[in-house]
Amino acid sequence: MFLLLLQLHLQLFKWMQENNKLDVSSYSHYMRFMANNLDAAEMLQLYHSIQDESARKNILVCNSVLGCLIKKGKFDSGMKLFRQMQLDGLVPDPVTYSTVWHFILNLVTCFPYIFENELLLINSACLKL
Numbered sequence: 001m002f003l004l005l006l007q008l009h010l011q012l013f014k015w016m017q018e019n020n021k022l023d024v025s026s027y028s029h030y031m032r033f034m035a036n037n038l039d040a041a042e043m044l045q046l047y048h049s050i051q052d053e054s055a056r057k058n059i060l061v062c063n064s065v066l067g068c069l070i071k072k073g074k075f076d077s078g079m080k081l082f083r084q085m086q087l088d089g090l091v092p093d094p095v096t097y098s099t100v101w102h103f104i105l106n107l108v109t110c111f112p113y114i115f116e117n118e119l120l121l122i123n124s125a126c127l128k129l
Helices: 002-018 025-036 040-047 057-071 075-087 093-111 116-128
Strands: none
Touching: 002 025, 025 040, 025 057, 040 057, 040 075, 057 075, 057 093, 075 093
């Protein structure tokens, strides 16, 4: 059943792409739906293939891609996208920060000795707030 739904989703997306019917919501939904079925390289390829600049630079689309990269453990790619979002003028929203923060916490939990200095800096910055 799931494979049938996946195939239908792919066919619909391709049809929409071929007929210039895609918008921000279409890309965002498709990327979230396909996050478990595409690898990080395929997700980035899809993102970079978006012709409409306003859709490619939309926070919903970027968050969908960022979430996929983080789920796949592609921290470097995710942080590059996050930096590019900021350079493109996008203002991260709470979803963006939550996604990035979640991954950072996972890294710190797995490799605390690597991030000892950063944790001290973050802790002192938080205490000043």
